Amino acid sequence: MSARATTAEAAAPRTGVPEAAAPSAASAAVPNAEATGRRVEEVLDRLAQRDDREASAAAEELVRVLMDFYGAGLARIMHLMGSATGDDGPRPALLRDELVTSLLVLHDLHPEDTATRIGRALDSVRRQHPAEIAEFDADTGTLRLRAADSGGCGCPSTSQQAQQAVEAAVSCFAPEVTSMGWEAAGERAEPALLQISRRPPTAATAS
Structure with a gap:
């Protein structure tokens, strides 16, 4: 499966909300999965139109690597949240995990x-x-x-x-x-x- 197809599937809305529905002020400030997927597709299309197969292949590989990285991070977060025990909940396990920590630090979200x-x-x-x-x-x-x-x-x-x-x-x-x-x-x-x-x-x- 190509990076394009993977991006489109990952970005496809699954909420059942009609496309015509106007987004709220709060959601407008948050990146939209469908719009982000379309932007990625547009960038890949522009590279493909330049007839530079090497650059196009590198861009698709970059998308795959990033999606694998964030997918693994989300999977780890869900696993740790589901297996959390104790009064403190999943927070201690999340902060001890290397992959989760790297994601939080990358986006300046780590609380420590x-x-x-x-x-x-x-x-x-x-x-x-x-x-x-x-x-x-x-x-x-x-x-x-x-x-x-x-x-x-x-x-x-x-x-x-x-x-x-x-x-x-x-x-x-x-x-x-x-x-x-x-x-x-x-x-x-x-x-x-x-x-x-x-x-x-x-x-x-x-x-």
Whole structure:
């Protein structure tokens, strides 16, 4: 199935509301699924008319990738909401989930600040790869971590694997962290580049 067909199916209205019905003031401010689907189709059509098959194929692939990403996120949200237990409801499970967190941060909707999300990232890998925050500069997005004593052998390969696991977790929970450095006890290391990306325009940062 092509990205066009998938987009059209995903954007098709399922509410049973007649097309002639005038939208309310509240709904007018919210993106409309049908209108959005039509805009995507128009863009794909314009690319197809340029007779550039490579560009057209790339655009359709982009649509598929984005739809897969958001579809997986919505599915995860529904699963966590349906399986929530406890007095706090689904909120704790949603905020601990990497995929849900990445979606919320991407759209500047996450209720927690950067420092809190960094803490969640470290908690998610602490059992296998314990680490702690040495310093975080919210203005530059620079994070320095200190490896905690796990009682392991401390061999270079194990240490490298642990650092990679921690960096991957941080990139999911706090993508506004643009560089990361490691330091041993009593030492200070220059930060090594972790990733370069556009920070969320108004992403929450630690106070």
